[in-house]
Amino acid sequence: MISTRFRLSAVALAALLAGGAAAQTAATAPMNRIVQDNAYQQLDYFFKKLVAEKEAIVIDGYAPFKAGDKFLPGKVAAGLGHVLLNSAKDDPALPQRLRDYRDIADMTVGMDNHTWGIYYYIGTLVKLKEAGLLEQAVSPATLEKLRKQLDWRTFVTVPQYDLINLPTNYYGVAFSIARLRMLMGWEDDSGSKILLDKMLTHYKKYSGKFGFSDETDGEGRFDRYSILLIAEICERFLETGLQPTPELKGLLRKAADIALNVSNTAGDGFSFGRSLGPYGETALVEILSVSAYLDVLTADEKQYAYAFSSRVAARYMDFWYDPAMHSLDMWGKGRRTDAYRGKHRILGENFSLLHQLIYTNDTWNKAGMKDAPPKADLQAWLDRTRPQFSTTTFAQGEYDRALTIFRDGKHVVSLNIINGGISQHDNSPYYPLPFAPGIVSGIADSGSAHPQLLPKFTMADGTQLIGTAWIKDIKTSQAGQRYTVSYRQDELDRLGKKGPVKDGRIKLQTTYTLEHGQLTRNDVYTPVGTQEVEKITLEFASFSEQPSIDGGTVTFAKGDVNGYSVTGLQQCQVAPTNGSKDYMAPYGAMKTLVTCGTGKLTMKEPLTIKWIIKYH
Incomplete structure (x- = not known):
């Protein structure tokens, strides 16, 4: 049964999400x-469903x-x-x-359980x-059986301590498992010491002098996980009885600044990169809760x-959980997520997100905020204390x-x-676009068939080119309340x-101009030769609806975006998306597709293509 107290908060939140008058002050x-x-x-x-149905359990038509x-x-x-x-x-x-838990443990002990699954399991055994x-x-x-199975050596070679076909951030998972095995009395601390060194060496190597971890081997992929990783490392220390070093706390502060700078009254999370939706939201709570616990935040920020x-x-x-399904819903209602978070993983996704909410709540409780009424003036505080424009x-x-x-x-706008x-x-969540909930979104695993907002x-000769990867000379400037971001690419992708x-x-x-109610992108494409x-x-x-079009300008009667205009291309047209999977964000479907284009041309001179998005 949902408490009356929470039902009231749901009403406030609904008003907030609808952008009503309550949006500025609605507390939860x-x-x-x-x-x-x-x-x-x-x-x-x-728990009850698993006890009743065992391994034959079915949730919303899927057998996990x-x-x-x-x-x-x-x-x-x-x-x-x-x-x-x-x-x-x-x-x-x-x-x-306890008897039911024992039966389910007996049932699953013979099933495949890798890396993160090992970490989740052994952490629970310790508790x-x-x-x-x-x-x-x-x-x-x-x-x-678990003593033999729940082992970091299943994915790390010994004595070389190399990961077996896994990205380097898995050193953190291996380190945690080694420490937790020690707390179970299953091994000494020698393995965890080497893995700790490997984890920190990896972090330094891939984060360089700026402190955020490249998700690739130097290609330059920075996303939600690059910002979250330092918080996870600090959590790994704390859960296994170690104190994070001052250097780690300094890096955590950088992540906390980004988390505070994207905070908002709707509870929206990161808007760029993979694995968004509820994971983009809980990632911010992970960063902020451990920052509060370690006194990396000021009392006011906390x-x-x-x-x-x-x-x-x-x-x-209110939004992600569907009471009729008895489940989180990242897959229906026009929502689209990454293939590796597909609906076949419905049970695991429920468990991992509830786990994140529970342990970040525990961290907030330990930080002194148990049952504390949340401040009602969050928007006013954000407006007062966070920079209108920031660059990391x-x-x-x-x-x-x-x-x-x-x-x-x-x-x-990120x-x-x-x-x-x-x-x-080639996936739009990784394009250099001004992402903002309800205004501009990428599409998980989109591919390049319909590149969002990139010419x-x-x-x-049939090759297709977009401007995404080889970015140089990022510069920012300010003129009053107008902010400019520019960069160049000597090669297209x-x-x-x-x-x-x-x-x-x-x-x-490329030059972006960001100002109140308006986002502008100006591209100058210069051919090398003809x-x-x-x-x-x-x-x-x-996401906006009820469009009307006049040349290269579209106005919308419904939605956050009320205008979109394009110059530099010959013709534009509008059409409804009709629920196409090609046009779904993590949190819901786009409604209108605006397509502009130009036919054959011989490029001898620079070509300027510009778009402007106006929003409420």
Whole structure:
């Protein structure tokens, strides 16, 4: 049953999401109440369903144990473990829950469980041991099997300590497992010491002098995870009984600044890169909660970071959770997520997000905010204390990588200028676009068939080019309340391969202008010699509706964006998206597609293509 207190917060949040008068002041329930009154009920539902249906469990038409989710046994152990750990010792239902947990552990012990699944599982065993529940919750035979299975050596070579076909951030997972094995009494600390050194060496190598981790081996992919990773490292220290060093806290402060700069009253999260939706929101809560606990935030920042975190928790229950499904919904209602978070993983996704909400809530509780009423004047505080425009440099050298954030009332615009690199360069969440919820969004795993807001050149030889990867000389400037971001590309990205390919036939100079209610992109494409172009296309998939078009200008009667205009291309047309999967954001469907283009041309002179988005 959802408490009355939370139902009131849901009304406030609905007004807030609708942009009503309540948006400036709408407070929500304390985070601890939202989690206690909702997250545990959701876990309890899954617990009972698993007890009844065992490995044949079906959720909204999907059979999780038949879907090849390699983390699922660990996530099940963690999710159901939270129910045990949250039960009072004298709860008459606890003995049966412990017996049921034991049966489910016996059932899953023979299933594939890799890396993160191992981490989730062993972390739960340590907590059950500390609570004095381990012997009742896991049979001796299953515990002995788990002692052999829950081992970092399943994905790290010994004695070389190399990861086996995994990205380097998995050193953090391996380190945690080694420390947790030590806390279980299953090994000494020698392995964890080497893995700690490997983890920190990796972080330094891939974060360079600016402190944010490249997701690739130097290609320049910086996304949500690049900012979150330092918070995860600090969490790994704390959960295994170590204190993060002053250097790590200094790096965490940089991540906290970004998290505060994108905070908002709607509970929206990161808007660029992969794995967004609720994960883009809980990532910010992870950064802010551990920052508060480690006193990396000021007392004032802590209060408002907590207010934002409470709104994220409320948004999860109000927006992402579907009571009719008894599940999180990242897949219906016009929403689209990355393929590796597909609906076949529905049970694991519920468990991992509820786990994130529970442990970040625990961190806030330990930071002194248990049941504290969240500050109601979050928007006013953000307007007063956070910069209207900020730039975070990720990398400099032959190519520049940076994130600029522009705050405009309730809107937060994130222009992330990076290289998606292998497997992501042609996906729109990695394009250098001014992402803002309800205004501009990327599309998960979009590919390059419909590049969002980037002109696509189809050359006479059939190759297709867009300006995404080879960015140089990022510069920012300010004139009053108008901010300018510019950069150049000596090569465009030739599409069609897994990674970006340089094509030097056309150079590009891009200038963004960000100001109240308006985003402008001005591109100057300069041919090297004479270039034969078959066609140029430019698409904008907008959340706004009821369009009318006059030449290159579209006005919308409904939605945050009320105007979009294009110059430099010959013709534009508008059409409804009709629910096409090609035009869905993590949080809902785009409604209108504006397509502009030019036919064959011989490029001898620079060509300027400009678009302007106007919004409420």
